Amino acid sequence: MEGKFNSKVALVTGATSGIGKAAAIQFARAGARLVLAARREDLGTALARQIEAEGGQALFVQTDVTDPAAVAHMVEATLQRFGRLDCALNNAGIGGEVMKPTAEHTLENWNAVIATNLTSVWLSMKHEIPALLAAGGGAIVNTASTYGLIGSTAGHAPYAAAKHGVIGLTKSAAIEYAKAGLRVNALCPGWTHSEMVDPALEAMPDMMNAMIAQDVPMARVADAAEIARAALWLCSEEASYVTGTALVADGGWVAR
Ligand SMILES: NC(=O)c1ccc[n+]([C@@H]2O[C@H](COP(=O)([O-])OP(=O)(O)OC[C@H]3O[C@@H](n4cnc5c(N)ncnc54)[C@H](O)[C@@H]3O)[C@@H](O)[C@H]2O)c1
Numbered sequence: 173m174e175g176k177f178n179s180k181v182a183l184v185t186g187a188t189s190g191i192g193k194a195a196a197i198q199f200a201r202a203g204a205r206l207v208l209a210a211r212r213e214d215l216g217t218a219l220a221r222q223i224e225a226e227g228g229q230a231l232f233v234q235t236d237v238t239d240p241a242a243v244a245h246m247v248e249a250t251l252q253r254f255g256r257l258d259c260a261l262n263n264a265g266i267g268g269e270v271m272k273p274t275a276e277h278t279l280e281n282w283n284a285v286i287a288t289n290l291t292s293v294w295l296s297m298k299h300e301i302p303a304l305l306a307a308g309g310g311a312i313v314n315t316a317s318t319y320g321l322i323g324s325t326a327g328h329a330p331y332a333a334a335k336h337g338v339i340g341l342t343k344s345a346a347i348e349y350a351k352a353g354l355r356v357n358a359l360c361p362g363w364t365h366s367e368m369v370d371p372a373l374e375a376m377p378d379m380m381n382a383m384i385a386q387d388v389p390m391a392r393v394a395d396a397a398e399i400a401r402a403a404l405w406l407c408s409e410e411a412s413y414v415t416g417t418a419l420v421a422d423g424g425w426v427a428r
Pocket residue numbers: 185186187188189190191192209210211235236237238263264265266267288315316317318360361362363364365366367368369396
């Protein structure tokens with residue numbers, strides 16, 4: 173495959189659905205060799221086969237991003253198979269409990285959301301950064317959210333807390349590694365079709381559509397591919413002077 177990521181190795185967490193899957197396919201079509209880090213083996217191997225059937229190269233590494241040993245293995249397996257790492261999209265995440273005021277969230281939910289959406293991003297970066305630096309720099313994109321910039325209107329304060337944390341982590345790492353040629357950015361999607369959002373759209377269409385109409389000037393939900401394109405741009409040479417930013421792709425939501 174020919175493209176702007178020729179000879180590059182890209183790692184995507186949460187690669188078997190939604191934004192991660194869309195990004196993996198776009199990376200492969202742009203010439204990158206892919207590491208698909210996710211929990212579901214059937215979906216991961218099927219996606220690797222799909223990429224290879226299109227002429228790309230992909231390795232599925234079964235990874236629970238909350239498991240430190242699994243995250244270390246994710247990067248070791250990348251280096252073992254491809255010998256380098258150039259781009260990492262730390263994207264796995266969960267919504268956790270929704271439609272609850274802060275005082276009604278459980279500690280169990282808080283811990284799960286922080287572990288999956290924030291600690292995992294730090295843990296992934298901890299292992300990815302040495303590999304990226306060894307390859308001469310590169311790019312990290314951490315998937316945050318509009319809820320990394322504003323308070324939650326969907327009753328999931330722990331999620332907003334985690335996503336605000338992702339942006340602070342991103343900015344700090346961007347400053348630290350800027351001179352080493354490593355760019356670190358966050359991506360802030362708004363409502364996006366995915367396994368996280370579509371079940372709610374189907375179960376509560378009236379409430380969800382009212383919330384989206386109220387939140388989003390474009391009055392629609394993004395396709396995962398629209399968000400993935402922004403992630404790829406941040407990873408590409410076209411974004412060579414962009415680091416430490418939180419790029420918003422939200423149909424105008426936080427502009428209001
Ligand atoms: N869909 C939206 O409206 C929206 C909006 C803003 C931000 N986001 C963020 O985008 C990212 C991608 O989500 P999506 O919208 O594509 O939804 P999604 O549910 O389709 O994708 C999330 C992926 O992460 C995986 N995952 C969850 N916990 C994991 C773990 N412990 N280890 C490994 N993988 C794990 C899931 O299995 C899934 O494949 C998430 O970080 C999410 O918070 C989504």
